[in-house]
Amino acid sequence: MAAEWHPVRQSRTHELVLESIEQRVLSGDLKAGDRLPPERELAPVLGVSRSALREALRVLETIGVLSAQAGRGPDSGARMVRNPDDALGRLLRLHFALGSYTLEDMLEARVVLERSSFEAAARNASKEQLAELGDLVAAMERPGTGVERFNDLDTRFHVLVARASGNQLTSTLTSAVRESVRPLILRALETAEDWPAAAAALAAEHAELLRLVRAGEGEAAAALAERHIRGFHGGLVADTPPGD
Structure with a gap:
């Protein structure tokens, strides 16, 4: 050779x-x-x-x-080797931190990717993946779940839905984008005035997303995913001064 x-x-x-x-x-x-x-x-x-x-x-x-x-x-x-997930996430986090992409860019990318992920997951998710998603939602719903733990569960939920879509590239890109905004989401969760109430509301949204995926209602799951992302991630955009 x-x-x-x-x-x-x-x-x-x-x-x-x-x-x-x-x-x-x-x-x-x-x-x-x-x-x-x-x-x-x-x-x-x-x-x-x-x-x-x-x-x-x-x-x-x-x-x-x-x-x-x-x-x-x-x-x-x-x-x-083939190991794109961690590497792509690292590169995207650095570029995001350096200002190569704005929060608006990341928001729109998440919406496009996750709408596709939830719609496809409603068709393709395996019983094992649905069971794992159920475990993640149950952990989110558990009283006393701390902010950092909840953020980790939230990230894993969205990444697993992307993996359940059956499209490896969508999964990799979703993981990279979600990991890139993880620190911002964590800080936003930490500033919630009533964390138990915020956690309960977010957990309920994830439970409904999972119900729609299990029921095979892909379009409804995609629409709710967009509202879910724009509702929370959109708040991060609105709260970030221009140039930050």
Whole structure:
């Protein structure tokens, strides 16, 4: 396999290494599960230093397409993987924090994604997924559930509905968007004047969303999901001064 690799230009070396690996993925020469040659073999074949190669591999780890394990065992070395959820969520959170996207952008993205998710989940959710959603709602309804715990349950509920839609890309994007606004939602929940009442109202909305999904009423579930998101997330937009 090492003989198939070719030297790259020396300017911006690690980016050129990334381009070389990307080209092999796009051409189908590298697939998920494939192992890269050891650094000591790959670096000279590419005509780069091992430090430049390591920098490129770190970037690939960050974006969730490479897993690197130190050592000499069967799992050691760098292997191509499919792990987009955490990586995409991390990148989106950073861009959101840096102002690349506004709260309005995130609101509209959530509405589009989650309307699709709830409508599809009403058709495709498995018994196991419906049972897990029921457990999450029951935990939300439990008296004394704290703000941070409730926010975690809320996030897991929406991400699981997206997964139950049967569309992996929708699931990944929904998870990334919801995780990006998690800190803002948490702060908003923490400022609720009457948290027990707010928690009960939000739990009731989630219970009704689940009832509609279970009943196969996709359009009604999608409409309620939009009202649910605009009602709470929309409040975050209204309460955020321009430029924040």
